[in-house]
Amino acid sequence: MHSEIIKTVEFERPIMSPLSSGASCTAQAWARVPSTPTPQEKEVLKARIKRLLKEQKAVLVAHYYVDADLQDLAEETGGCVSDSLEMARFGRDHPAQTLVVAGVKFMGETSKILSPHKRVLMPDLDATCSLDLGCPTDEFTAFCDAHPDRTVVVYANTSAAVKARADWMVTSSIGLDIVAHLHAQGKKILWAPDRHLGGYIQKKTGADMLLWHGSCLVHDEFKGIELGLLRREHPNAKILVHPESPQDVVDQADVVGSTSQLIAAAQNLDADEFIVATDNGILHKMRMAAPGKRFIDAPTAGNSATCKSCAHCPWMAMNGLQNLADVLESGRNEIHVDADIGRKAIISIDRMLNFAADRKANTRPISDLSKEEKLFSGIGPA
Structure with missing residues (x-):
């Protein structure tokens, strides 16, 4: 197999000091690019992974944005492919x-x-997230301490330590409903880290929200002007948009929603063509859910411009067959969370889960879109 390469990844880094007014700078991180196995190597690795999962009585859970082979393996071995909450x-x-x-x-x-x-293992412990990188615990804690009158609500795309500082953790499936609930109680909100998702919820609920100015490397790159031009070329296409995208992209959407909701929309809406503004890893599941329909990546760059992510998270791409097999065999890359941080973080997570249970919220797509009406009243998990 070919050796891995390391690439530099640029992302927007918020500067959330009292004098910054939400300024940002361009920061750099890195991502590994896994080697691509040959078709023969791929079959050997898949068989090896299936054997190791069975021998260790382990289960594979995969996000919609990772490589299609990993998604298929999760389902073939009794695991799941879903959003982060599920x-x-x-x-x-x-x-x-x-x-x-x-x-x-x-x-x-x-x-x-x-x-x-x-025991929780990951193919690569260095697979991170621009939202997480852009919301360091010490800076976030200082920001919260400067606004003690606000209820702290954080998105799932944050570290365990940030969740431990929060009053509520939310996914986008329940975030809008929870913020509306807190707003009805007269609460003022401190929201972190994604400014686009926070702005979307603020606009929908009218809540008093102070926003951290983070953004997702992938979704922040979708371009409203270029999307409009693409829609002219495909006038019958429905536009499916994740709410971490900029406002001028969200404004053109036929459906704004999470990974789960967008898959449900692709499956059930009366259209044969869709333009999709989220990580293109989701297209594998969309094509499975809606065979015969056409899915087009929303544009991430204009004419002669370059993109940073090209609609695919460089850190999600770090999950591969080889490192998945290696971690199962070696037991390396185990996730550890400090016990005190875990005890604090579970409070904010449990509040969300209990709220969702009370509302009987459903975050999994089903075959009948009419039954998804309540799900589509908010927006879904990343």
Whole structure:
């Protein structure tokens, strides 16, 4: 197999000091690019992974944005492919004592917080997230301390330590409903880290929200002007948009929603063509859910411009067949969460889960879109 390469990844880094007024700078991180196995190597690796999962009584949970082979393996071996919330809930409720999380690090941490007695492994512990990188714990804590009158609500795409400082953790499936609930109680909100998702919720609820100015490397790159031009070329296409996207992209959407909701929309809406503004890893599941329909990536760059992510998260791409097999065989890359941080973080997570249970919220797509009406009243998990 070919050796891995390291690439530099640029992302927007908020500067959330009292004098910055939400300024930002361009920061750099890095991502590994896994080697691409040959078709023969791929079959050998898949068989090896299936054997190791069975031998270790482990279960594989994968996000919609990871490589299609990993998504297929998760379903073929009794695991699940889903959004970040359902990944953690599935792992918590599954009898397996070893969870293998194919995604980014905050997903592994959330799984460990919900299942502290289980072993949680990841193909690559360095798979991170621009939202997480852009919301360091010390800066976030200082920001919260400067606004003690506000209820702290954080998105799932944050570290365990940030969740431990929050009053509520939300996924986008329940975020709008929870903020509306808090707004009805007269609460003022401190929201972190995604400014686009926070702005969307603020606009929908009218809540008093102070926003951290983070953004998702992938979704922030979708371009409203270029999307409008593409829609002229495909006038019958429905536009499906994740709410971490900029406002001028969201404004053109036929459906704004999470990964789960966008898959449900692709399956059930009366259209044969869709333009999709989220990580293109989701297209594998969309094509499976809606065979015969056409899916087009929303544009991430204008004419002669370049893109940073090209609609695919460089850290989600770090999950591969080879490192998945290696971690199962070696037991390396185990997620550990400090016990005190875990005890604090579970409070904010449990508040969300209890709220969702009270509302009987459904975050999984089903075959009948008419039954998804309540789900589409908000927006879904990343």
